[in-house]
Amino acid sequence: MDELLPKFESVFSIDCVIFGFDAGELKVLLIERNEEPFKDWFALPGYIVGQQESIDDAAERILNELTGLRGLHMEQFHTFGEVNRHPQGRVVTVAYYALIRINGQKELRPVTQYARKAFWHPVNELPKLAFDHSEIFNTGFNKIRRRLSYQPIAFELLPEKFTLTQLQMLYEAILNKKLDKRNFRKKMLSYGFLKELDEKQRGVSYRAAKLYKFDKRKYTKIFQNELTVEG
Amino acid sequence: MDELLPKFESVFSIDCVIFGFDAGELKVLLIERNEEPFKDWFALPGYIVGQQESIDDAAERILNELTGLRGLHMEQFHTFGEVNRHPQGRVVTVAYYALIRINGQKELRPVTQYARKAFWHPVNELPKLAFDHSEIFNTGFNKIRRRLSYQPIAFELLPEKFTLTQLQMLYEAILNKKLDKRNFRKKMLSYGFLKELDEKQRGVSYRAAKLYKFDKRKYTKIFQNELTVEG
DNA sequence: CCAAAAGTGTTGGGATTACACCCATGC
DNA sequence: GCATGGGTGTAATCCCAACACTTTTGG
Numbered sequence: 113m114d115e116l117l118p119k120f121e122s123v124f125s126i127d128c129v130i131f132g133f134d135a136g137e138l139k140v141l142l143i144e145r146n147e148e149p150f151k152d153w154f155a156l157p158g159y160i161v162g163q164q165e166s167i168d169d170a171a172e173r174i175l176n177e178l179t180g181l182r183g184l185h186m187e188q189f190h191t192f193g194e195v196n197r198h199p200q201g202r203v204v205t206v207a208y209y210a211l212i213r214i215n216g217q218k219e220l221r222p223v224t225q226y227a228r229k230a231f232w233h234p235v236n237e238l239p240k241l242a243f244d245h246s247e248i249f250n251t252g253f254n255k256i257r258r259r260l261s262y263q264p265i266a267f268e269l270l271p272e273k274f275t276l277t278q279l280q281m282l283y284e285a286i287l288n289k290k291l292d293k294r295n296f297r298k299k300m301l302s303y304g305f306l307k308e309l310d311e312k313q314r315g316v317s318y319r320a321a322k323l324y325k326f327d328k329r330k331y332t333k334i335f336q337n338e339l340t341v342e343g
Numbered sequence: 344m345d346e347l348l349p350k351f352e353s354v355f356s357i358d359c360v361i362f363g364f365d366a367g368e369l370k371v372l373l374i375e376r377n378e379e380p381f382k383d384w385f386a387l388p389g390y391i392v393g394q395q396e397s398i399d400d401a402a403e404r405i406l407n408e409l410t411g412l413r414g415l416h417m418e419q420f421h422t423f424g425e426v427n428r429h430p431q432g433r434v435v436t437v438a439y440y441a442l443i444r445i446n447g448q449k450e451l452r453p454v455t456q457y458a459r460k461a462f463w464h465p466v467n468e469l470p471k472l473a474f475d476h477s478e479i480f481n482t483g484f485n486k487i488r489r490r491l492s493y494q495p496i497a498f499e500l501l502p503e504k505f506t507l508t509q510l511q512m513l514y515e516a517i518l519n520k521k522l523d524k525r526n527f528r529k530k531m532l533s534y535g536f537l538k539e540l541d542e543k544q545r546g547v548s549y550r551a552a553k554l555y556k557f558d559k560r561k562y563t564k565i566f567q568n569e570l571t572v573e574g
Numbered sequence: 575c576c577a578a579a580a581g582t583g584t585t586g587g588g589a590t591t592a593c594a595c596c597c598a599t600g601c
Numbered sequence: 602g603c604a605t606g607g608g609t610g611t612a613a614t615c616c617c618a619a620c621a622c623t624t625t626t627g628g
Contacts, residue, residue: 121352121394122353122354122355122394123353124353124355124424124435161424161435163352163353163426163433164426165426166424166425166426167422167424167435168424170424188421188422190419191398191419191422191437193355193392193397193398193399193401193437194397195394195395195396195397202394204355204392204398204435204437206422206424206435275580276580276581277579277580292618292619292620293580293581293582294581294582294583294619294620295617295618295619297581297582298582298583299616299617313580316578316579316626316627317577317578317579317626317627317628318577318578318579318580318625318626318627319578319579319580319581319624319625319626319627320579320580320625320626320627321579321580321581322580322581506607507607507608508606508607523591523592523593524607524608524609525592525593525608525609525610526590526591526592528608528609529590529609529610530589530590533589544607547599547600547605547606548599548600548601548604548605548606549598549599549600549604549605549606549607550597550598550599550600550605550606550607550608551598551599551600551607552606552607552608553607553608
């Protein structure tokens with residue numbers, strides 16, 4: 113099969129690891145490939161960078177073309193450059209990740225023929241993925257785990273209004289361990305960037321929980337200082 | 344000038360930010376370029392990745408050719424992919440860093456004609472560098488600063504035997520702030536991976552300090568657990 | 575009234591900070 | 602004997618982990 117395909121001299125590509133959270137489960141966005149190589153396989157959304165676009169711009173364009181998503185803030189996390197990671201030639205790929213709200217998003221609809229469909233898949237029990245995408249996924253997953261322990265990135269995954277229990281379930285899904293309810297709440301509230309709303313949960317058959325939202329102003333004020341090294 | 348040079352379609356390159364510590368000062372390894380573009384400028388050691396080598400292998404080869412250094416463990420930290428970062432065409436560069444002992448190293452001697460010389464330069468008062476290398480350096484510097492706060496990577500910069508004051512000076516140079524002597528020593532010793540030697544400093548005109556070295560076995564035992572995410 | 579999840583405080587241990595003086599050595 | 606850096610302890614505070622019961626609500 114390899115011989116029938118065009119060979120690349122050297123190209124860069126982008127692969128995206130997009131996390132979402134839905135029904136108490138952490139999910140990752142996959143596509144079903146519609147082109148060789150690895151036709152019909154599941155893969156991370158990814159494609160080749162154009163000559164006249166920065167890699168950051170390319171990441172946004174490619175994700176949009178393959179999934180229909182637009183305008184999310186992705187961050188580069190690792191570059192994969194083994195010689196034979198792509199059967200058609202030398203392709204070095206820069207991997208990006210993002211965390212998004214599944215609910216708030218429109219339907220996933222690939223724009224190109226390159227992907228047959230895009231869909232959310234639970235991060236547990238991931239099938240084998242095309243290329244070295246399983247490794248890319250694992251690297252990205254470890255990255256956000258570690259990052260979550262020192263930066264509250266989790267709210268990017270939640271709807272605008274959420275309960276503390278939802279937030280805790282998300283932390284538990286990412287960190288893969290149980291957390292203590294009282295300690296968790298105490299700590300989250302102590303940061304000071306959670307804003308308690310007057311609203312409560314609706315439609316549940318038990319005591320309704322208070323809803324919160326993130327106060328982005330306070331959040332950035334608190335955390336920009338920790339990241340900058342002055343001097 | 345640009346018109347006279349060959350144009351690249353798309354290539355990857357490696358740039359290296361190598362930190363050293365000498366005479367109480369943190370330094371970075373630079374080269375003086377001997378080729379257009381940016382001939383005669385100072386730059387980070389960097390060059391183009393070959394078709395048949397992984398980016399990790401390329402990093403080691405390139406550093407060796409430009410500086411004579413060999414076999415150090417470098418780690419990738421960011422990929423720079425702006426369209427016009429290289430005047431001759433599209434060059435995406437993967438940046439690596441490493442920390443090494445200046446004293447233990449042989450003389451710096453470029454193997455290729457591409458660099459006229461390689462030398463250590465204090466990280467403060469860095470001159471303007473070729474391409475976007477100033478930005479690359481800053482990104483790398485911030486990376487090791489942040490990393491130092493949660494991982495004791497500083498040893499890699501010190502000679503095998505060192506005093507606690509030297510270690511503290513190094514931390515202060517990287518973090519760019521004064522530390523309390525007693526607290527610093529208490530904390531470092533509490534980790535348990537510093538081995539006190541029977542030897543003392545020699546040739547100083549004041550009370551000689553005890554020498555220590557790192558117990559690598561204990562060090563890795565302690566810190567491998569922190570990095571692994573079980574699950 | 576029952577099931578289900580919401581909500582709420584205290585305590586002990588470990589880590590971190592702040593802080594100042596005497597000691598050993600070479601010259 | 603003096604200048605220079607080496608070496609040392611304690612108290613106050615903060616942060617984290619452990620732990621269980623009452624309240625509210627819909628059905």
